[in-house]
Amino acid sequence: MNSPRRSAEPPKADKAGVRRYNLSLVLRTVHDAGETTRAAVAAHVGLTRPAVSSLVEQLLERGLLVESGKTFSGQAGRPGTVLKPASTGPAGLGVELNVDYVSVCVADLTGADRVRRTVRLDNRALAPVEVLRRAATVAAEVLDEAAARDLRPTGVRLALPGLVAGGTVQQAPNLGWNRVDADTLFTRALAAARPAGAPALPVASDNEANVAALAELWFGGLGGIRTFVHVTGEIGVGGAIVLDGELLRGAHGFAGEIGHLTVVPDGPRCRCGSSGCLERYAGQAALLRAARAPGIDALVRRAEDGEARALAALDQAGRMLGVAVSGAVNLLDPEAVVLGGIYPRLTAWLAPAAEAELGLRVVSGLWTPARGRLRAASSTADAARGAAALVLRDILADPLAYDT
Amino acid sequence: MNSPRRSAEPPKADKAGVRRYNLSLVLRTVHDAGETTRAAVAAHVGLTRPAVSSLVEQLLERGLLVESGKTFSGQAGRPGTVLKPASTGPAGLGVELNVDYVSVCVADLTGADRVRRTVRLDNRALAPVEVLRRAATVAAEVLDEAAARDLRPTGVRLALPGLVAGGTVQQAPNLGWNRVDADTLFTRALAAARPAGAPALPVASDNEANVAALAELWFGGLGGIRTFVHVTGEIGVGGAIVLDGELLRGAHGFAGEIGHLTVVPDGPRCRCGSSGCLERYAGQAALLRAARAPGIDALVRRAEDGEARALAALDQAGRMLGVAVSGAVNLLDPEAVVLGGIYPRLTAWLAPAAEAELGLRVVSGLWTPARGRLRAASSTADAARGAAALVLRDILADPLAYDT
Numbered sequence: 001m002n003s004p005r006r007s008a009e010p011p012k013a014d015k016a017g018v019r020r021y022n023l024s025l026v027l028r029t030v031h032d033a034g035e036t037t038r039a040a041v042a043a044h045v046g047l048t049r050p051a052v053s054s055l056v057e058q059l060l061e062r063g064l065l066v067e068s069g070k071t072f073s074g075q076a077g078r079p080g081t082v083l084k085p086a087s088t089g090p091a092g093l094g095v096e097l098n099v100d101y102v103s104v105c106v107a108d109l110t111g112a113d114r115v116r117r118t119v120r121l122d123n124r125a126l127a128p129v130e131v132l133r134r135a136a137t138v139a140a141e142v143l144d145e146a147a148a149r150d151l152r153p154t155g156v157r158l159a160l161p162g163l164v165a166g167g168t169v170q171q172a173p174n175l176g177w178n179r180v181d182a183d184t185l186f187t188r189a190l191a192a193a194r195p196a197g198a199p200a201l202p203v204a205s206d207n208e209a210n211v212a213a214l215a216e217l218w219f220g221g222l223g224g225i226r227t228f229v230h231v232t233g234e235i236g237v238g239g240a241i242v243l244d245g246e247l248l249r250g251a252h253g254f255a256g257e258i259g260h261l262t263v264v265p266d267g268p269r270c271r272c273g274s275s276g277c278l279e280r281y282a283g284q285a286a287l288l289r290a291a292r293a294p295g296i297d298a299l300v301r302r303a304e305d306g307e308a309r310a311l312a313a314l315d316q317a318g319r320m321l322g323v324a325v326s327g328a329v330n331l332l333d334p335e336a337v338v339l340g341g342i343y344p345r346l347t348a349w350l351a352p353a354a355e356a357e358l359g360l361r362v363v364s365g366l367w368t369p370a371r372g373r374l375r376a377a378s379s380t381a382d383a384a385r386g387a388a389a390l391v392l393r394d395i396l397a398d399p400l401a402y403d404t
Numbered sequence: 405m406n407s408p409r410r411s412a413e414p415p416k417a418d419k420a421g422v423r424r425y426n427l428s429l430v431l432r433t434v435h436d437a438g439e440t441t442r443a444a445v446a447a448h449v450g451l452t453r454p455a456v457s458s459l460v461e462q463l464l465e466r467g468l469l470v471e472s473g474k475t476f477s478g479q480a481g482r483p484g485t486v487l488k489p490a491s492t493g494p495a496g497l498g499v500e501l502n503v504d505y506v507s508v509c510v511a512d513l514t515g516a517d518r519v520r521r522t523v524r525l526d527n528r529a530l531a532p533v534e535v536l537r538r539a540a541t542v543a544a545e546v547l548d549e550a551a552a553r554d555l556r557p558t559g560v561r562l563a564l565p566g567l568v569a570g571g572t573v574q575q576a577p578n579l580g581w582n583r584v585d586a587d588t589l590f591t592r593a594l595a596a597a598r599p600a601g602a603p604a605l606p607v608a609s610d611n612e613a614n615v616a617a618l619a620e621l622w623f624g625g626l627g628g629i630r631t632f633v634h635v636t637g638e639i640g641v642g643g644a645i646v647l648d649g650e651l652l653r654g655a656h657g658f659a660g661e662i663g664h665l666t667v668v669p670d671g672p673r674c675r676c677g678s679s680g681c682l683e684r685y686a687g688q689a690a691l692l693r694a695a696r697a698p699g700i701d702a703l704v705r706r707a708e709d710g711e712a713r714a715l716a717a718l719d720q721a722g723r724m725l726g727v728a729v730s731g732a733v734n735l736l737d738p739e740a741v742v743l744g745g746i747y748p749r750l751t752a753w754l755a756p757a758a759e760a761e762l763g764l765r766v767v768s769g770l771w772t773p774a775r776g777r778l779r780a781a782s783s784t785a786d787a788a789r790g791a792a793a794l795v796l797r798d799i800l801a802d803p804l805a806y807d808t
Contacts, residue, residue: 163767170768173767239735241735243652248647248736250736251631252737252770254767254770256737257734257767258735260765262667262731262765264668265667265668265727273764273767274765320669326666326678327665327666327731330664330665331643331645331660331661331662331732331735332645332652333658361666363567363661364656364658365575366656366658
């Protein structure tokens with residue numbers, strides 16, 4: 001029987017290590033507060049006022065914090081100068097590379113989405129190296145625009161619709177990718193797309209659905225909910241699980257694949273090799289095929305017009321979504337399930353069928369429609385922004401690791 | 405965006421609180437080591453030798469540790485007297501109350517199963533108060549036997565096949581229970597079954613599958629695996645999820661219900677109100693019905709004899725188990741899935757069908773039969789022992805909270 005593990009310690013016990021840890025602590029405290037004062041930071045982190053002032057000075061010098069002229073009257077003590085995270089300087093670059101589009105975002109240190117470009121591209125038709133080359137071209141344009149606004153991303157996070165481990169896309173059935181070394185290929189492509197001599201940015205890949213879920217947690221309208229399942233309808237269906245504010249990654253980094261939950265064991269074959277996966281009923285491709293609609297806009301119009309085939313396709317997708325989500329709820333007992341991607345626009349038609357299944361199949365009985373546990377994702381929280389924010393999290397964790 | 409939470413601190417910062425915390429730290433260190441010395445404990449916990457000696461003295465006085473005459477030669481320093489957790493004195497009482505049996509276990513502080521009684525009872529036919537009364541009678545007998553061996557349980561953990569929250573069984577479909585205040589009813593029944601004047605023992609209820617999974621983690625043969633799904637075949641099918649050595653309880657305490665994962669959306673009705681649940685194919689009742697066998701022993705004999713109906717029923721149950729487990733694996737990406745309850749005896753027939761489904765349906769491709777990720781539960785790790793060990797965990801966490 002194992003004892004509870006002992007508490008985490010600051011990474012290094014030497015003086016420089018402690019200072020580095022405390023710099024992060026102060027930066028994170030200001031970041032989480034949005035606006036605060038030196039006195040409030042000192043009270044929050046349990047360091048002396050002079051110690052905090054010295055740390056703040058270093059963060060101001062590095063351009064990670066800014067002071068605002070106005071004063072801020074706290075609950076105790078004298079008013080102090082307001083501290084905020086900088087909205088210029090160090091930033092994050094997020095690149096969502098999905099099946100039929102690329103979306104690139106620069107977020108500043110406050111998490112705000114400052115530069116954005118989204119390009120429709122059919123990435124299924126192209127070789128991985130070409131897809132990553134095109135995405136890098138868009139990213140290079142966005143970096144130019146960011147530079148013009150005095151934003152300097154310190155790294156790149158790629159969000160990809162597949163199983164990602166150690167910088168490699170092990171499998172992305174809807175892109176047709178197998179063992180693609182996305183980190184290396186994108187690093188090369190980005191260097192080629194930028195002016196000679198531009199500093200190389202570190203690139204790291206992640207699963208698109210995971211990153212979208214973090215964006216929902218950080219920037220969405222969850223109102224304090226920290227344990228939820230996130231289901232993203234794209235060409236395929238992505239999924240992610242957040243437990244108490246942390247992504248569940250699983251033993252190999254492959255957790256959250258709700259799109260490949262079996263909903264009908266002898267159902268149609270899926271690109272993943274299985275049959276009857278949720279994706280084959282509720283993914284965008286399957287849904288449009290069932291509705292015989294050319295796109296989501298057309299599907300919405302036809303559903304609004306009450307077209308029988310569109311309504312039947314949405315009802316079927318909603319039911320299957322309900323079956324799969326019920327499984328996830330019975331296993332995980334989350335506070336909510338968030339539907340993102342194409343689903344928010346389709347909620348009016350998907351939700352009734354899905355909630356009927358949830359009411360029937362969730363054994364705890366807590367998922368009746370009246371409880372509103374099935375909710376649409378926020379429109380401002382997407383994978384590109386989540387990816388950019390993961391770069392920010394690295395800056396917050398170790399503010400000295402980046403040249404500024 | 406939330407920062408990582410700060411590290412946990414000892415519960416109280418005053419001197420008595422720190423001492424209490426350190427007593428627990430020393431006791432847990434000896435417990436986890438099995439056998440050790442004062443010097444080794446001091447090195448492990450980072451306290452001085454005199455401080456550890458004083459804490460050990462107090463634990464010896466309270467009968468939580470014992471010294472052994474033999475000496476133990478460690479890697480550094482002089483040989484010291486061996487310290488071990490006591491195998492008499494404070495202990496835990498676990499009561500597994502399942503659909504067709506009650507099993508009661510007393511575990512000593514080392515976790516060893518010291519007194520055990522298992523009684524076949526058809527608990528479906530009786531009112532909850534009567535079921536708990538019979539279980540309390542067995543528990544009282546076990547307490548007498550424990551006292552004769554100088555074992556004194558400090559509390560009782562009940563393990564029940566249903567959704568348990570706050571001491572109440574919200575729902576136990578296979579027992580036919582709804583909102584049964586098990587803690588209170590069992591406390592009363594146990595007091596009535598014991599001699600007048602016997603000290604009252606605190607009672608707490610938990611889900612049977614959760615407790616069985618902890619038993620597997622603590623006493624089974626997982627060889628360091630700390631992230632797994634545990635599926636227990638009983639009359640129903642229970643499930644539990646362990647992530648990095650901790651039970652996933654979920655937002656309301658109802659996580660892990662793999663038995664009610666839908667495997668065939670339009671399948672037969674389940675007692676839970678849904679249809680096509682795993683339990684309706686792979687639970688003991690469903691399996692025996694499909695095989696037309698009167699019990700598991702008979703089913704095993706017929707399968708060994710190659711009887712077609714028995715083999716078909718086992719193949720079907722294995723396939724459905726494989727479908728549901730694939731769903732859990734796609735969501736959670738565990739290192740292993742452990743099959744307990746009736747399943748270990750049936751592995752030869754269930755596993756091939758289940759592994760074929762896992763190979764087909766797990767999108768990561770990591771669940772081929774050759775990898776052996778589907779494994780039978782250990783025979784020495786059951787819910788009653790896990791329940792008893794949960795009482796021990798309370799003693800280890802705060803050794804002064806119990807009269808000894």
